Amino acid sequence: MRVLFVTSPGLGHLFPTVPLAQAFRAAGHRVRYATGGLSLAAADAGFDVVDVTPGLDYLPVYMPQEPGADSSADHPMFAEDPEDAELATLFARVSGVMVDGALKAARDWLPDLVVAPPLQGTGRLVAAALGVPLVEPRLGSYDSGARLRTLLHAGMAPHRARHGVTGEPPRTIPLTTLPPSLTALLPEDRRTPEARPVRPLPFNGGAVLPEWLAERPRLPRIAVTLGTIEAQWGGLAILGPLMEAARGVDAEFVVTLGGGDPALLADAPPNVRLVDWAPLDLLLDTCAAIIHHGGSGTMLTAAAAGLPQCVIPRGSYQQTGADLLPARGIGIVAEPRTLGAAECRTLLKDERLRDNAHRVRDELLAMATPAETVEWLVASLG
Numbered sequence: 565m566r567v568l569f570v571t572s573p574g575l576g577h578l579f580p581t582v583p584l585a586q587a588f589r590a591a592g593h594r595v596r597y598a599t600g601g602l603s604l605a606a607a608d609a610g611f612d613v614v615d616v617t618p619g620l621d622y623l624p625v626y627m628p629q630e631p632g633a634d635s636s637a638d639h640p641m642f643a644e645d646p647e648d649a650e651l652a653t654l655f656a657r658v659s660g661v662m663v664d665g666a667l668k669a670a671r672d673w674l675p676d677l678v679v680a681p682p683l684q685g686t687g688r689l690v691a692a693a694l695g696v697p698l699v700e701p702r703l704g705s706y707d708s709g710a711r712l713r714t715l716l717h718a719g720m721a722p723h724r725a726r727h728g729v730t731g732e733p734p735r736t737i738p739l740t741t742l743p744p745s746l747t748a749l750l751p752e753d754r755r756t757p758e759a760r761p762v763r764p765l766p767f768n769g770g771a772v773l774p775e776w777l778a779e780r781p782r783l784p785r786i787a788v789t790l791g792t793i794e795a796q797w798g799g800l801a802i803l804g805p806l807m808e809a810a811r812g813v814d815a816e817f818v819v820t821l822g823g824g825d826p827a828l829l830a831d832a833p834p835n836v837r838l839v840d841w842a843p844l845d846l847l848l849d850t851c852a853a854i855i856h857h858g859g860s861g862t863m864l865t866a867a868a869a870g871l872p873q874c875v876i877p878r879g880s881y882q883q884t885g886a887d888l889l890p891a892r893g894i895g896i897v898a899e900p901r902t903l904g905a906a907e908c909r910t911l912l913k914d915e916r917l918r919d920n921a922h923r924v925r926d927e928l929l930a931m932a933t934p935a936e937t938v939e940w941l942v943a944s945l946g
Contacts, residue, residue: 565593568675570687573601573622576861580703582609583765587934598666616665648712656719659685663723682707685720691733698733702740704860709754743927749891763931766845766865784852788819791857800824802900807832809904853911858886870925872917876900893920
């Protein structure tokens with residue numbers, strides 16, 4: 565079977581799909597990605613990739629700039645609780661620029677199955693155009709919302725009309741990587757009861773381990789990350805108060821810059837290590853806690869490691885963490901300007917947080933693996 569993965573540009577959109585793609589390939593199926601931008605990194609994971617938007621700068625696609633406007637002010641990419649209509653408009657725009665290239669790649673290769681997250685509207689269009697089933701892995705709580713998916717579908721109408729696509733895929737199979745206890749905490753309109761749970765196996769790329777990461781730390785280590793979106797487009801300066809507070813905490817902090825400007829954190833104290841990038845799953849193996857931007861991929865990677873988490877509610881429209889972590893008792897939420905030593909000590913010393921984090925980790929381990937999910941998918945598709 566030929567399986568085409570269609571993902572939006574951005575590592576947070578790509579990485580959660582890679583374990584499923586690896587499972588398809590390990591089961592003997594051919595896998596190809598149709599994507600663009602940062603998600604061309606699928607090639608580094610060993611997959612064939614078609615660049616559907618060669619040379620395109622995605623920054624103005626994600627964040628179109630009005631004259632004299634602040635490029636990040638009130639933008640749905642960074643909003644704590646963005647409106648469904650705003651996100652639908654955003655991802656219809658991102659999906660729209662990919663339609664022509666992805667549809668050509670699909671017609672050239674003729675896949676038997678398309679895999680695409682719900683916010684990548686091109687995947688559904690391609691599956692409908694080719695008359696093949698669609699697998700929709702939900703990447704977080706927002707893309708589980710029925711209203712958002714309906715609005716995105718409407719936003720893709722001009723592209724469907726351009727290509728004469730009038731129907732829907734013959735079958736759509738939703739998957740979810742959220743464990744049941746977190747799914748139960750979602751608002752009703754963001755649940756997908758029919759979605760089949762699949763264990764989120766962390767994938768963050770490979771690396772030749774630097775010496776500091778290969779060794780066990782001498783002090784408790786706290787990872788700090790804003791992902792790649794906020795780091796590059798919004799700036800790392802919001803971590804300034806945390807860096808100052810770190811001086812008074814008996815711990816080591818590792819801040820992943822994600823392509824951001826390290827000069828913004830030039831006054832970081834000696835117990836803060838700045839690294840441009842490190843595979844998050846490998847980093848978290850050495851950590852006692854994590855402070856992050858609230859992205860669902862980061863949250864689930866930390867959950868798989870069984871770590872207490874602190875969410876800074878900025879830097880990701882996927883505010884899964886800020887919504888769910890406190891309710892489940894595995895994390896806290898703090899504002900960047902007030903995040904300090906007290907929150908860091910809570911992450912390190914609150915046994916209730918750690919015990920609950922271990923329970924969620926065990927819950928993830930009980931979910932079907934990507935390999936088991938592929939076996940079920942192939943059998944159910946006949």
